[in-house]
Amino acid sequence: MPTQLECRQGDIANQPDMDAVVNAANAELRPGGGVAGALHRAAGPELDRACRPLAPIAPGQAVITEAFGLPNRHVIHCLGPVYGRDKPEAELLAACYRNALSLAEQHGISSLAFPALSAGAFGYPLEEATRIALTTVSETLPQCPGIERVRFVLFDADSTEVFQRTLDSLG
Template sequence: MTGQLECCQGDIARQSDIDAVVNAANAELRPGGGVAGALHRAAGPRLDRACRPLAPIAPGEAVITEAFDLPNRYVIHCLGPVYGRDRPEAELLAACYRNALELAERHGLTSIAFPALSAGAFGYPLEEAARVALATVHETLPRCPGIAKVRFVLFDAGSAEVFQRSLDALG
């Protein structure tokens, strides 16, 4: 693995040292609750307008827009699987992380911040989501040599701890 991988508790809409933040999007790429709501509120209404022609997206897909009023250059929008409905869940969740990293690499970005995709309203168990996320990023980063930093930004301390344990388990 080439890039630096880190986990922290924080607000994904306030990662000013990161090129792209990842939105836990809905299929229509519209503002909503959780991460999508926070990013859309912080980015302003132009983000919603930029997303409309790109929708709908399917589970596992990723698309990119400007970040507008966010402190980042881009937002990468990923639709994670709904646990128990979109199958195979682990493969679709892994595709989100892989596709986001590959999109960042193609756009010449050096840093990216992820939330815990699918682990909120989409019901993915947090520990399993963390294992899939970190293993996929660890496996994908060597094919994305331009990416120097990947940060997982978790909303609460408990989630950050779960992700940190999964990161530590990778060795």
């Protein structure tokens, strides 16, 4: 059965039916704004303590921790590229998704939820970030037979519409 890919508007910190959620992390894996702030607030201070020995990470890298107070088993932390600064940004962004899926496969995670990596404070244009995200995930999933479901959780209706439209065009 092919992996189910879905897009929905919602709160990345409240995905109780997912084994793991993906954090749009900063290099130091510390609490911050956006997705990182929401996940750290919901998970509690244990997440920050678990992240410290793993930092710093480079753009494109992914690391995994327990989820602590979140309703998931794991958090996969990815550092997306800052648009216009981290080069080559498209390859680094694709590496985030590939590395996150690889970690999920290695840890027996069958379902995971991604935010739109790099599309917020890191300034990646949404349409391009969406195309890279969905194309990379679609191309990587055949090497990850244990992953049954991937969800993109978007903060607002406009982003959700862009992701859904792009996903529909890939089908």
